[in-house]
Amino acid sequence: MVDGDVKDKNGRRVTAADVARSIGVSRATVGYVLNDTPGARISPETRERVLEAAERLGYQPSTVAQALARGRSRVVLIVLPDWPLEFSLRTQLDEAARVLDEAGYATITYTHHESEHAQPLWKLVEPEVVVGLIPFTPDEVRSIRAAGITRIVPDPDDHLELDAMPVVLAGPQLQVRHLASLGHRKLAFAATPDMRLAGLSAVRQRAVEREAARLGLDLLDARPIDYRDDDLAGVLHEWLAAGVTGVAAFNDEVAGTIVGAAVRAGIPVPEGLAVIGHDNTPLASYFAPRISTVGLDSVGVGRWMADQAVSSAEGRPVKADFPEPTTFLIERESTVGRKKS
Numbered sequence: 001m002v003d004g005d006v007k008d009k010n011g012r013r014v015t016a017a018d019v020a021r022s023i024g025v026s027r028a029t030v031g032y033v034l035n036d037t038p039g040a041r042i043s044p045e046t047r048e049r050v051l052e053a054a055e056r057l058g059y060q061p062s063t064v065a066q067a068l069a070r071g072r073s074r075v076v077l078i079v080l081p082d083w084p085l086e087f088s089l090r091t092q093l094d095e096a097a098r099v100l101d102e103a104g105y106a107t108i109t110y111t112h113h114e115s116e117h118a119q120p121l122w123k124l125v126e127p128e129v130v131v132g133l134i135p136f137t138p139d140e141v142r143s144i145r146a147a148g149i150t151r152i153v154p155d156p157d158d159h160l161e162l163d164a165m166p167v168v169l170a171g172p173q174l175q176v177r178h179l180a181s182l183g184h185r186k187l188a189f190a191a192t193p194d195m196r197l198a199g200l201s202a203v204r205q206r207a208v209e210r211e212a213a214r215l216g217l218d219l220l221d222a223r224p225i226d227y228r229d230d231d232l233a234g235v236l237h238e239w240l241a242a243g244v245t246g247v248a249a250f251n252d253e254v255a256g257t258i259v260g261a262a263v264r265a266g267i268p269v270p271e272g273l274a275v276i277g278h279d280n281t282p283l284a285s286y287f288a289p290r291i292s293t294v295g296l297d298s299v300g301v302g303r304w305m306a307d308q309a310v311s312s313a314e315g316r317p318v319k320a321d322f323p324e325p326t327t328f329l330i331e332r333e334s335t336v337g338r339k340k341s
Helices: 016-023 027-034 044-057 063-069 087-102 138-146 166-181 195-214 232-242 252-264 282-286 298-314
Strands: 075-080 106-111 129-132 186-191 218-224 246-249 274-276 293-296 327-330
Touching: 016 027, 016 044, 027 044, 075 087, 075 298, 087 106, 087 298, 129 298, 166 195, 166 246, 166 274, 166 293, 166 327, 186 195, 186 252, 195 218, 218 232, 232 252, 246 252, 252 274, 252 282
Parallel strands: 075 106, 075 129, 186 218, 186 246, 246 274
Antiparallel strands: 293 327
């Protein structure tokens, strides 16, 4: 039997025990009637009295409690890495929540901090599926499974690594190919100074390094670029002196920092230094010159994530016709205009 969440005239929650007391029967009897328990020997008269009392008192069973009693919470927990909640990520989460809602699932998002003192949320709620934006660590998998949760996305048994996820690598690869197509042979990678993003920044840097090596390009430098650095102009002049002509930035914010510093230092963009960002945020189109960037199909990623969750919850394979998330190039003034050599 599950209790309801409707309150009486005094503001107190109406329970099955209230229904039972009002007509002088046991709570178990009320439970048998309201849950329509098979095999329960309840007379028609008693059944009618219980239903009338429940209606009179305004009792309604909690849908959440009912779902938990059936072993189906229809809740999906999306675990976020400790990253800033920026434009692309918000779009992914909004679309995932919309698709899950249409499938009849509620969405809870939760940021898991490595050093947090609170219990992980998967231990405090009973989701049907736990979804990670990045693969879970072995310790996290053990903790999730210890909480009795068996449906985890991505599947830990697939042993995925962030370094091997195509959706993570495609953007940096596209940045390098774009700069190479414009004739740039000596590149730099501009990392983010945000330590929360250090892991992802390192993955993108390695992807840039590998793609540059594959194309026979030189990656001459890789360092964090911080807008608070008073000597950014000095960094850019170091790059120019070393022969760097193209910069792949971790994201549009870092790219904007470089473009702004170049403009203030009198370095022409893209003629002196071409810069490409990542994530296709509104910020990239606000700059002058506007910043070339790599866009991710964030809506597609959100749908893909939701479909993975629903498929896991319902024990069915992922739809064969579901589109893979794609990346795409947006050419703007921070790179175009330089002729191929």
